[in-house]
Amino acid sequence: MKKYTAALDMGGTKIKFGIVDTDGNVICDAEIPSATDDENADAKVERMVRMLKEQCGTNGIDFDGLRGIAVASAGPVDVEVGTIINPYSLPGWLNYNIIKALHTRTGLTVKLDNDANGALLGEVFLSGTADKKVLMVTIGTGIGAAFWDGTKLHRSGRYHPEMGHVIVSSEGPECYCHHRGCFESLCSGTAMNARAKENGYGDFDNLYAAAEKDARARALLDRIGREFCAGIFDLAIIFKPDIIMLSGGMMRRYFDFFGGLVVKDMEGLEDFVDTLTVQHTSDNKNTALLCANMMFEN
Ligand SMILES: [Zn+2]
Structure with a gap:
């Protein structure tokens, strides 16, 4: 049976996020700027969670039934603790615990990796x-x-x-x-x-x-x-x-x-x-x- 997972792609300019299914479809996605000058990291996470819930609602997907949230971020990241440690392209997120922030707001399992691993995993999935x-x-x-x-x-x-x-x-x-x-x-x-x-x-x-x-x-x-x-x-x-x-x-x-x-x-x-x-x-x-x-x- 097809399963759904939420995903965040955190880059230096924008954060792209959406819902994907196990057939390789991106069901829906959206983008917000990653700079935290006008909106801090917590506020951004809250906005993304709200939008992900809306995306699920629009597409008839049970948010609480998602497998979890996968985060691929411009590195370095600490995959065990859950922090983003990138003062170069994500300064506003320095030492921010993205796993904790998303988990406490959703109750879902959250996994983090750097963008190099994220891209590789995506390619391995696509090429079977x-x-x-x-x-x-x-x-x-x-x-x-x-x-x-x-x-x-x-x-x-x-x-x-x-x-x-x-x-x-x-x-x-x-x-x-x-x-x-x-x-x-x-x-x-x-x-x-x-x-x-x-x-x-x-x-x-x-x-x-x-x-x-x-x-x-x-x-x-x-x-x-x-x-x-x-x-x-x-x-x-x-x-x-x-x-x-x-x-x-x-x-x-x-x-x-x-x-x-x-x-x-x-x-x-x-x-x-x-x-x-x-x-x-x-x-x-x-x-x-x-x-x-x-x-x-x-
Ligand atoms: Zn070198």
């Missing part, structure tokens, strides 16, 4: 790969990685493992992880654009286009490609995934390039990595809400 080992690497402003081991999420203590900071080169700018040559500082979208610009190519798009006929651009692109492969390889030899999902706008635009390099890099390395598939994440914009189905199944 819960029985596979799935490594998701998101290339954006930074590099985020998350791993589903075929039965559960990989965790290291209360905080998310910082897999985007594995070292891929002995050179590079010093990162806020206090090391030079880490994956994020060399291969995030921000870093790849910066490296292109420093070398006179404007941004990564221009560098990529120039590499067709400019040997200097080709050399820089090759170097970025090698470092990118090193980062993915580091994670792959540790986790031995069946599927690597590359996520983020740049990975979508250049999937053939980066995905192709990774496949080639892993060829013939059966002693180190199992046979794996490299793919892009889905087009679905609701993975952070649909992760609710996985959070309440496991």
